[in-house]
Amino acid sequence: MLLNQWYVLANCDEVTSAPKRVHALGQDFVLFRDAEGAAHCLSDTCVHKGASLSCGKVVDGSVECPYHGWRFDGSGACVKIPSLIEGKKIPKRARVDSYPVQEQWGWIWAFLGDAAEAERPPLPDFYPEYEEQSGEWRFARGRAQFDCNWVRALENGVDRAHAVFVHTDFGNPDSPEVEDYEVDDSNNRIYGAGSGKPLNKRGAWRDAIPDAREEREVEVQIFVPAPCIRIQMHMQKNMSQIIVTAYTPIEEGKTQLNFIQARNFLTDEKFDEDSLKRVYFVIEEDAIILKHLKPARVPPSLADELLLSSDHHGTVFRQKIKELEAKGLAIDADQQSRDTECVRVIPSPLRKEDPSNWVFKSVPMREAR
Ligand code: FES
Ligand SMILES: [Fe+2]
Numbered sequence: 001m002l003l004n005q006w007y008v009l010a011n012c013d014e015v016t017s018a019p020k021r022v023h024a025l026g027q028d029f030v031l032f033r034d035a036e037g038a039a040h041c042l043s044d045t046c047v048h049k050g051a052s053l054s055c056g057k058v059v060d061g062s063v064e065c066p067y068h069g070w071r072f073d074g075s076g077a078c079v080k081i082p083s084l085i086e087g088k089k090i091p092k093r094a095r096v097d098s099y100p101v102q103e104q105w106g107w108i109w110a111f112l113g114d115a116a117e118a119e120r121p122p123l124p125d126f127y128p129e130y131e132e133q134s135g136e137w138r139f140a141r142g143r144a145q146f147d148c149n150w151v152r153a154l155e156n157g158v159d160r161a162h163a164v165f166v167h168t169d170f171g172n173p174d175s176p177e178v179e180d181y182e183v184d185d186s187n188n189r190i191y192g193a194g195s196g197k198p199l200n201k202r203g204a205w206r207d208a209i210p211d212a213r214e215e216r217e218v219e220v221q222i223f224v225p226a227p228c229i230r231i232q233m234h235m236q237k238n239m240s241q242i243i244v245t246a247y248t249p250i251e252e253g254k255t256q257l258n259f260i261q262a263r264n265f266l267t268d269e270k271f272d273e274d275s276l277k278r279v280y281f282v283i284e285e286d287a288i289i290l291k292h293l294k295p296a297r298v299p300p301s302l303a304d305e306l307l308l309s310s311d312h313h314g315t316v317f318r319q320k321i322k323e324l325e326a327k328g329l330a331i332d333a334d335q336q337s338r339d340t341e342c343v344r345v346i347p348s349p350l351r352k353e354d355p356s357n358w359v360f361k362s363v364p365m366r367e368a369r
Contacts (some may be wrong), residue, residue, distance in 0.1 A: 004113030006226035034061035040074035048357035097348035121225040138267035150249040155314035178310035235298035258284035328368030
């Protein structure tokens, strides 16, 4: 699990003025909106005596701990300690980590890490066509969970050879070969184009997509500082389906998937249910395989598995992850699970700016190489 990435933590409409607990990178976070409606993400554990802030409530734009009523604003600073007698100061260490938040494509993204603003990458732009042709696209969204490590889950999303074996509804079992393909790794994205087959014709799609079993152009992109995949399938001229899947590591062996399925055909709301059903069906087929992959984390070296040219896209991604791990961005999850005596937190940007006066230490990291 990596620090300094943008992660999808919730849908925008799930975050309100009632605090919401979410789990990512093995940690709890509290999400809430202040009086102006701005969304915030804080470490969930109160530095006083360890209560969960998400069990509290939002008062005057700050989250109030349910145990003794300390209040923390969106920056993580404690702004009120009700038990303090007048004239006594709030201690400097009364603060929790606060993480940068952005709302985009209906999702709440939090930057979980301590990189300063200038070093943070921008969010990926998934739907430039939507901005140009607003109203011609229909978005449906959903969520699922894989019982596997996030790198395994993401690699599966770009695995070209598995489709005909794992999925009943796409790929052509009579031609399982995967042609060699180029992958372009630049500008925080790993891009590969190729051919593929859209989902089988069923229900409303049968009439909407002519010759659904024919080869189509498929563009696949992995976004690295915001672990996501964007797959665009060109059904025919001016007819596309774009699926964006965001991968959030919950724990080492659990990954949450938030997805958006966008289409510029069958754009009436009444087709959402059918469209989502297709996506969930595919996810369930993948989940069975992913649950039993060994080792649970991808092995340290590429030579520890027998990867072929059909695995090219995933391999480039895996190398990229290894580079980030070598820079010291990987959480030492084994150490973290042994270390249960004290609370550890994901370091926030303010911690880097001002490293002293924090109650909780940051999570243990694997060594940079
Ligand atoms: S534990 Fe939060 S105020 Fe006491
Ligand atoms: Fe799959």
